[in-house]
Amino acid sequence: MEPLKEMFNLPFYQHFAAIFTDADRNFNTDAFLKDVTENLDKLELNGRLRNTSVTLKKYLSANFNTAIDTLYSAAPKLRRGYTALVLPDFVARYGKEHFDLSIQALKDFTSLGSSEFAIREFLKTDFDKTLKIMQHWAEDKNEHVRRLASEGSRPRLPWSFKMERIIKDPSLTTDILEKLKADEVPYVRKSVANHLNDISKDNPGYMLQLVKTWDGTNAHTRWIIKHASRTLIKKGDQDSLSVFNFEKDVQLHIDNFNISSHHVQLGEGLQIGFAVKSLKDTSQKLVIDYAVHYVKASGEKSKKVFKLKELTLLPGQITQISKRQLFKDMTTRKHYAGTHAIDIIINGKVFGSIEFDLIV
Structure with missing residues (x-):
């Protein structure tokens, strides 16, 4: 699989430069291409993004208003997606x-x-001043703008800095979340759920208090609440479990917990299997997850929890569970050799653990 950073490669820059040449007759295409690709091999994805906007600044008008006009002229012809973030990055860097x-x-x-x-x-x-504008954006007709109101104000947006002021006072973005809590667009709802999940990491009580005031009979709202509660549910937080009627007093037994091999080669998959047996005389609503304890470059362990399934276990019922976990390097995870472990987690409690060696 080609690295994500290769979105910013020579063909991309040739296309990009041609668009800006059409938008600005003074744009020096050859000089820009030479400049922007000079140290490209040394830069990763975000470094290439920033290098593009910094280099672009050299070849646009020094007058910001004129430069923005050029960006607007070029925008409709640019490829949509991550590489288009050059435009807002330019604005954030030079337009304050x-x-x-x-x-x-x-x-x-x-x-x-x-x-x-x-x-x-x-x-x-x-x-x-910015947050006030974003509160208005939450009511915009454009779904991308509505999502921006939620995603841009997330307390812990990945690949960005933390919003310490919102972490300390999560009520600051409540107006935005209230306006989007039943949005028709999944793209927007996912952002709202992720925003709430961010809040739950620092202020779980506030997050749960907020969503308990929402209409859970609305399908869109209920999806948001469920997705937003995933971190708390994985931890076995009693308040979050009660929101969805998951069993607090879990009584069950794990039988025949096994893995297909205790020595796994990088690139291979590991089959996980076990049976869940109810020990209770009433039904139990369960959320079943599993965690992989990955070895880090330092040799320490890092736990990652994955969802398996939700089910209602009847009195005395036994259900079989199986899952294949692939161990393959990706842009978001690099694997290291060593002793790993897999936990079975039900309603936030660990019911079994097995170690295995990953060979890299």
């Missing part, structure tokens, strides 16, 4: 002294990729 113009540009450019990282730069420098 032009607040109104820049905020409007971020709103307009977010449909091409996302302005979620860029808007945080404005929250950092002018929190109250």
Whole structure:
């Protein structure tokens, strides 16, 4: 699989430069291409993104208003997706002294990729003014803009800095979440759920208190609440379990917990199997997960919890569970040799653990 950083390669830059040449007759295509690709091999994905916007600045007008006009002219012809984040990154880096113009540009450019990282730069420098605008965005007709209101203000947005002010006071974004709690678009709802899940990591009581006031009979809202509660449920948080009527007093036994091999080669899969037997005379609503304790480069362990299934176990019932886990390097995870472990987790409690060696 080609590394994600190769989204920014020579063919991309040739296409990119041609678009900006059409948008600005003074754009020096050859010089830009030479400059932007000079140290490309040394840069990873986000480094290439930032290098593109920094290099672009050298070849656009020094007048920010004129440069923004060029971005608007180029925008419709650019490829949608992650590489289009060059536009909001440019605005965030060079447009802070032009607040109104820049905020409007971020709103307009977010449909091409996302302005979620860029808007945080404005929250950092002018929190109250920016958040007020984002509260209005939560009511926008455009689903990408509505999502930006939620995603851009997440307390712990991956690949970005933490929003310490929101971590300390999660009520600051409640107005946005309230407006989006039953959004028709899954893309928006997922952001709201992730925002709430962020809150649950620092302020679980506040998050649960908020969602308990929401109409759980609405299918969209209920999905958000369920997805938002995943971290708390995996931890066995009693309040979050009660929201979905998961059994608090779990009484069961794990039988025949086994794995297909105790020596796994990188690139291979590991088959996991076990049986769950009820020891209770009433039904038990269960959420069954498993955790892999990965070996890190330092030799320490890092636990990652994966969802398996949800079910209602009847009195005395036995159900068989199986899952294949693949151990393969990805852009989001590199594997290291050593003794790993797999836990079976039911309603937040560990009911079994097996170790195995990963060979790299």
